[in-house]
Amino acid sequence: MELSRDQLLGTYRTMRTIRSFEQTLNELSQAGRVPGFLHLYAGEEAIAAGVCVSLSDRDCVTSTHRGHGHSIAKGVELNAMMAEIFGKQAGICKGKGGSMHIADVGKGMLGANGIVGGGIPLAIGAALSAKVLKNGGVAVSFFGDGATNQGAFHESLNIASILKLPAVFVIENNGYGEATPVAYHVNIRDLADRAASYGIPGVVAEGMDFFDVFSKASAAIERARRGEGPTLLECKTYRYFGHYVGDPLTYRTKEETEKVRTSRDPIDNFEKRVVSDGKLAASELRGVDDQVAKAIAEAVRFAEASAAPDPSELTTDVYVQYQS
Amino acid sequence: MELSRDQLLGTYRTMRTIRSFEQTLNELSQAGRVPGFLHLYAGEEAIAAGVCVSLSDRDCVTSTHRGHGHSIAKGVELNAMMAEIFGKQAGICKGKGGSMHIADVGKGMLGANGIVGGGIPLAIGAALSAKVLKNGGVAVSFFGDGATNQGAFHESLNIASILKLPAVFVIENNGYGEATPVAYHVNIRDLADRAASYGIPGVVAEGMDFFDVFSKASAAIERARRGEGPTLLECKTYRYFGHYVGDPLTYRTKEETEKVRTSRDPIDNFEKRVVSDGKLAASELRGVDDQVAKAIAEAVRFAEASAAPDPSELTTDVYVQYQS
């Protein structure tokens, strides 16, 4: 399947937006202008973009503590996202969730999640709804390498397999779970091999290459839509910043990070490819860069200018109805 | 490794004892003479016997709701077991645990378990103790096909693998989890294949053949003792009685059961083999049958004659010490 010029331009916009969003938050957070903990997605843009380009609003995704990229790729509004991260009333969750709980059910974004592996069972639930309601939807669950050691991963993939649910499980293998390297926390090379335990396809993609992720993800998504069941897709990637903003990064070397940034950067890769293929002109991309920069700046302005929630909001939204 | 005459005789005694123990309980329970729920092990004797013949008291096992066979094979005293199942003070657990919680830590029997998969993490804990205390012990966890779909299975095998723990995981695949066939609850043929997710050996044994179980289990146990890490051993077996005493057995046919009983019975298999090999004489085995029948009868007499616990026992043994 070929991507149109617009889709390619949109893809670049998505990846560039994620990158700028995270770089901006990294600075704001270090400057003490953002409350709470932030887990940044920079470096992994090709995965969110490469998967979500094949999804529409009826398709649901579940995300992780590192959820900004998935939210942006799923089309969540930037100002409302930024306001949420600042804890403002205008936030997408009225400031009640924050960075780790950004969600937009209408857009099929079922939430970042503070529990490692916690979103995987929710995703098979969304897949079950699609199957029972026959709405043609597919559910995608994004999670990290570390999450593949949670019981929820195991139970959910097995259920999805035996019920042939329209689901795709995307491992974002960035080499570490917090400060622990993958090579320590599992005893296998490719996490995709775990698919064999459930009798489903396991596929490895170069997660820094949008086109590789896109072709393998779209195939898995189409397979799910056809009712042929779930796929486990492992994307090898790397996170540019620490586990959280403030991470001393004592478990990996600057060289390791620099090497990836210079040789495997997903946005550089994308630009080289589309420009050399003559699909897009560098000038167009610079144009997008400017628009993105403006949009992010505007989002920050919006977030900082927005009002904090009224304390009376504390106990609303707990239940739809609670007569007591 | 060759088994001595005594070991073979002991093995036959173990399997016969388990069989008679369960047949007797089946009758007593249906006659309303035993309180609570019973999950009988009859048909699966070759697994408990084939694994435990390579273990000594320093080696620990964890068991399941279907734990009588493992307890007997691990050398738990018959009278105390029977008294426990009857809920008597003389029971191995003072009547507080019952059939589903028979344990004898001194004998390395860390307990039957009412939680499917609940014993697997405990087993890696026992393996960790053996490793840290360098006592040469090995831990074996017995569990069913259904338990392989619990998160605890997944997490425990991965940890055992990366820490190279002296553990052996024994799947007793009897074709059903309650009323649900394996062919429904997983999408793979051999559960042993799940070992690949953890980078450990996965081995399939004919669970109705003591000698096949013994050779594969002893190899796995020795490997663990040598510090080479865990093994996943799947034993294909069959349970003769229902999931619990009283199970209407509406999910399988009498023919299916009869076929297994007549063609694959582990005790018949064993007798044919040892007699034809001239290792043991049929007459010797009949002698064991008589001894076993007496021992079981005595256990029942003992259990029924024993006193119920004193109500004051209700709140003892909750803590070692509780100052309040």
Added chain:
Amino acid sequence: MATRKRTFVQAVNEALDQAMAADPTVIVLGEDVAGGAGQKEDAWGGVMGATKGLIGKYGAGRVIDTPISETGLVGMAVGAATTGLRPVAELMFIDFIGVCLDQLLNQAAKLRYMFGGKAKVPLVVRTMTGAGLRAAAQHSQSLYAMTTAIPGLKTVVPSNAYDAKGLLLSAIADDDPVIFCEPKSLYTTSGDVPEESYTVPLGKAAIARAGKSVTIVACGRMVDTSLAAAKTLASEGIDAEVIDLRTLSPLDEDAVLESLGKTGYLVVVDEATPRCGMAADISALAVDKGFDLLRGPIRRVTAPHCPVPFSPVLEDAYIPSPARVVEAVRSSLEG
């Protein structure tokens, strides 16, 4: 339509059947809710038959047997509830909540709040509770205080067949996640159950027996225990009022306080263990909002702070008895 005698478990089955008939988005899932992987007919219809016949009527698409994977099945139900279905998931025994609590504690209960009110989770988790069947420590617990404590969840504990049907139909129609506790020792008890579909509202207690000398608050199986105690007390001229809470969250505070206003004395009876439990919760409510009404100490009749023992002798001593309730009432009245 007629009112007939039905057992508690038949009432549950009838509620499920009528809810599924009325609303195609209602589905049932759990371990052996059909059994035999029976695509046409069920082998078990649930370990106790609560879901019997459903797969035959509604098919395997809506009556779903799952592997023994509670985190997977409960979490799947939470996700499905968030995306358009009304799942009724079965957690066979509440004792198993430990292998799937996160999906209730951090997902079902919190999604709506964390998302700023933009999600709803119309989920019901049916689960068996309570002791008395010689099922020992891991199959006999009454852990409803654990779910009552969790903001975002509702917790229901019916005490009879009529309420079981009406409360379950309310729970399924409710837009919030509900933990529906079925005291297994009541399964075979029967009562009058109307044939038609009807609801008993969540958050409304019932006066199981009107009286003026003392208020006995209970739920589930302990309502019968309290009524038996009330009989004995009546013969001593003590006229006990028995309040059946029906739902622990939301809690009908007014019903408790109004009754206390009439009687001045309170005894709370709970099959569960004492620490941080329902009995403590009701006591705290009364001594806070009802202090001026109180004329004697609030006694709690609960299980001891220990696991449920297997031995029948011990288990019988474990479960609160009418005699212990009578004793507690006397000592409260004496002060």
Added chain:
Amino acid sequence: MATRKRTFVQAVNEALDQAMAADPTVIVLGEDVAGGAGQKEDAWGGVMGATKGLIGKYGAGRVIDTPISETGLVGMAVGAATTGLRPVAELMFIDFIGVCLDQLLNQAAKLRYMFGGKAKVPLVVRTMTGAGLRAAAQHSQSLYAMTTAIPGLKTVVPSNAYDAKGLLLSAIADDDPVIFCEPKSLYTTSGDVPEESYTVPLGKAAIARAGKSVTIVACGRMVDTSLAAAKTLASEGIDAEVIDLRTLSPLDEDAVLESLGKTGYLVVVDEATPRCGMAADISALAVDKGFDLLRGPIRRVTAPHCPVPFSPVLEDAYIPSPARVVEAVRSSLEG
């Protein structure tokens, strides 16, 4: 040896170090307790540094990084405790208890009882609790009532650095499973901590402030909140006694009742949510065994029945403040 200023987290680290030095069967395990899979030195030494330096001293054989598998790691600790070790497992945040509760609820807590007293489980589970760090609904809970309710477990909640060290050393030496709650907002607060190894007994409350007008019961971070309130009250001539429970199970009932005997009034302050919580538990104790001592309603100052919000404004409104405690004391005294 000297007494120096140490932060709460340093006190925890010191207790672990001294326990490991004294007893080779003490091991530490959890996610990134070392970090970097550092076989020689740690990269993190715990997310907050509570286990810093331990792997360097005691090696990877006794300081074990685990995958993100709480059921596996906590269950492994339970099994190890049953077979000769004294594991100190780290459950990073108590909010994660939902993914591993079974190993605590049905295994650690019940093995000894189910086995008729023939097993002991000398396990400690260290875990961070509490709000205030803008960590939102899944990283800010105070779920210690859940473990307090479970017979077979002990639950400890220190309020200061001195107690943190002494209580942790007691917990490690204890032969029963202990849930050791570390209020993360106290980590950087410091106090006098003796250099040598010492113990603070489990089950003994402390009088954080002596007084005679009203009893304020609290634990963990709420002790400081209560002391701040007591200061304000003192200026109004209300002389509050503040009881620091230190351990919720076992509970020092006498300390609460004795204080109530002096003051006649009780306010319970808890950072956790109200239903079936510690505040309700203490209220129930007082109105049962201390009814005759009570001269006013028992007020509870707790978080509301809702998840912990992210927004700083809302989270600040969520956490009980000294002002709310002062208000509650006044209203209790006024009756």
